[in-house]
Amino acid sequence: MQGGSTGIVYGGLKYQARCIADVCADPDNTSFLAGTLSLKEENEVHLIRVSPSGTELVCEGLFYHPNEIWDLKSCPFDSRIFSTVFTSGETYGASIWEIPELYGQSNSPQLEKLFSLQELSSKIKCVLWWPRGKHDKLISIDEGNIFLWSIDSSNKTAKVISQESIGMLHSLSGGSWDPHDRNAVATICDSSLQCWDLRTMKKTTSIDNIHFRDVDYNPKMQHIIVTADDEFGIRIWDIRKPKFHLDEFPGHVHWTWAVRYNPEYDGLILTAGTDSAVNLWLASPAGSNDSIPESLSDYAARQNDPLLHSYNDYEDSVYGVAWSCREPSIFASLSYDGRVVVESVKSFLQTPKEPF
């Protein structure tokens, strides 16, 4: 795998970076947004487009961003809108931005700030859009609270509809919005994963005593989530049965930082890790394994390696990884040194999927 880099590299980011997002609302182009993380320099957001030939990455737009970006999400229904979470020294903030019309000139026009999510009492961690199209709500998660916002992008206003505090003992670090249910969201904190009902703002279920780093909903099957944690690596759960996980993969040598379900191919999972690698996994179809704890399942299943491929041609930890919605067989990854690599997983899709 060494040196077998098949991906297209984009080296345009001048600084360290953590965040990359797929612009899924753009039906014409496969493009990604990446934001840099530089404490002292002027940060940038790059709109990177995969050329129609699919052989190079073009910088479609470069916008200055006032602060270092810790989270970046593209709006699922308007390709020109995205959200960022940023810090500058001691202050934290989150804003919704609109990319101005470009009219050919790509050279760093100013981003238009639609509105910022005020009323942030503590460190904001991330902003969530509902992943399936038009929805006038947003979720922001900070260390202690979860906020549900009602947004109006035409009037450029946003106001908090409801909020729930998680309590002093935990500090939230991220979350994921259920694509099957607008009222369900999963959040992760130091030691547990909680699912919330947004109508009542109450916890529905939780998986306790595990330090999760990331979570993602299966876009194809409701109630199925994948999580990344330090102890077991990558695990797949049915949130209706939080006691037992359905499946597990060893994860990365060091931390598994991010985990993403492929939007199209069921069971295809991408993980990014601080061991400078991106791993591609194939989960056996849920249900074939039932909910038997893995220790009891037979040998054949255990020996069947779920790891399809490990991309490890990175110089530094990989924090950002994003599938393309438009072309679900490609993904972009962003390592800390600011390199964006777009890879295609087509060659792994040809492997027979049916159980042997």
Add this chain to the structure above:
Amino acid sequence: MALESAPSPLDEKTKRTRDLLASFYNAASGATAGGSNSSSGRALPVDSINSPNFDPDVYMSVIVQKENLDGLLHNHVEMAAEIKNLDTDLQMLVYENYNKFISVTDTIKRMKSNIIGMEENMKQLLDKITSVQSKSDIVNTSLFEKREHIEKLHQTRNLLRKVQFIYDLPARLGKCIKAEAYADAVRYFTGAKPIFEAYGDSSFQDCKRASEEAIDIVIHNLQSKLSSESEPIEARADAVVLLKKLNFPVDNLKSKLLEKFEDCLLKFHNESKEIELSESDGLPKASIREFSKTVHAYLIIFPDSESRLIRLAQDFFIKRYGIIQQQIKKGISAAHLLLMLRDIWEDVNIMVEVLPEATLLFQIVEAASGICKQYILAAFSNLLQEISELFKTHSRPTEQSEESPLHIALESSKKAILQGSMNMLVEFRQLLDDNLELLVNLRDLIREWVQEGFQYFFQKLDQNFFILSRSGRPSTTESSLNDLVYTERVRTGLVLVLAQLSVYIEQVVIPRVTEEIATSFSGGGVRAYDHGPAFVPGEFCRLFHSAGEKFLHLYVSMKSQNISIILKKRFTTPIWIKHKEPREVNMFVDLLLQELDGLLAEVRQVLQHGLLRRHHRSDSNGSTNSSRSNPMHEDKLGRSNTQRVKSQFLESHLAKLFEQKMEIFTKVEYTQESVVSTVVKLCLKSLQEFVRLQTLNRSGYQQIQLDVEFLKNPLKQYVDDEAATNFLLKEVINAAHERCLDPIPLELPILDKLINAKLNKRQGSEIKFLPSN
């Protein structure tokens, strides 16, 4: 006649005469005579006087030519004499014939006169006979009535005799009972029975009752005779026959007796079970001979009870097999099992002598195979049980009385597995080598079972290991935090033990077992061709190899997680952006080093030293790396110019490009050094990642710089891959540098001073943490 007369020259003349006469009387015989004479006729041609075609002219001419005068004269005389003779003969014949004719005529005449008188006599005779017949008829009719009367009288007499017999019957029966001549009694009674049936209600009532009473006594006696053991079997069999003749319900009796026998067997079984519990030498010496005798007796007494007896015997033996199986459950040695099997085999053989039925033999073969299989499986599961017990005791937090609990755990479990398997094989070999006929047939099966058993054993062992490693995971649900930390420590050690044990199994146990199986348990050819051998050592080598690696990785990740928790606390609690000036090395390094010491202590108990420093190449590689990057690092440290920060980022970026990519995460090996350095590397990487998540002020940066600089030296003692550690430490500093708003490093003298202060403090108070080497 003419032929018989030999042609002697003397009789020549008479013969010729006779011939002539014969031809005269009978032409046919003459023809034959002529035929027979043809030889002489040929000898005597035409001139021969005796030939039929005699030609006198030719004869004459021949004679005239041949003879002289004398001869002729002589012939003449001779011939004249012959003629004369012939004439007289002829005369004689004629005379004789005539005489005969005369006498015949006389005889006929006499016959005629005799026959005329006879007819009259015959008539007389007929008359006499008819008169005799009529007279006899008269006599007959006159005697008929009397004869009938006599016959009636005779019948009456017979009847009277029978009645007499019946009246005598009770007395006679009594006599028979006294003499124990039951057969006679039964014969009498059955003889009288039809009469009783016909007239029992009227004339012979008393008699019938009396004799029935007597017969009841007979029946009773017969019954007691039947059930008494002392009687000879034949007598008992006779009794049964007699009872049957009396229409007594023998079947009931039979079933009662057999039930009694069954009870007896059951009682014996229960007794033997109790005995078995107390003693351990083989199955109780059953009084099987007695049983077989009884069975034999019953077989003769009740010839139709065979199937029932067979069933009884089967049940009996099934119960005995049950005893063995219970014993196996309790765990017994192969010798003991053999003893029991031998006993039961003998018993069965004794039984088969009297009950010549294939089912019993078939049954015992089946049962024995079941027992052997159960024994083998039980042995394997016992061993498994033993091993998991061992782990349970070792994983339980005991008082730290032992110097190196992990070492002991490893050694004892190693021993348990190898020794256990070997002992088991020895036991099985006993089964295999025994020449008990029963087991000889089962040898192939036993071999196969042993192989299957090992297959099962290793599979289970692997699963058990896996579950053990799972249960060893620290689960935060446990009550108190102290307890948690404690049990966790013991259990992470357990995972390491499991890793090493897996390697041991892969490299020592499986080859040994395979060898043993090859020498004495190979070729269980029953299914070998269909499914391949039951035990596949290669598969398990692979399995345990991967399991070992898994456990090793698990151990490493568990250990680095523990450290990661320390680091996390360290980096998430303070507000780094408002950090105060560093006064001393942060105490988390103590915790870190303590944790590493603990790790080292565990690893030393279980793993071996690396034979030599394996990373020679990467060492040299690394040293060039560090020598290349060190001046830059110094340069960076010395530089206090904030304006050049931006170019520094580019510089380090460029430097990275030129540096060979550092292989931080190399394969973990089963050596102390490799495991410890992997953990160190992982925790330094975590350190770097934690730093990257913070935003620091100058003092925060300096604090991290100080901590890292301090760690540099102590860490050297743990790792074999110094280059990688240095690289990672440098990366931590870099990360801090990047995340610092105002990255001005501590001045070197202050840095040295603080580090030395910390060192002195540690040497003074916490010398025990330093590895003794």
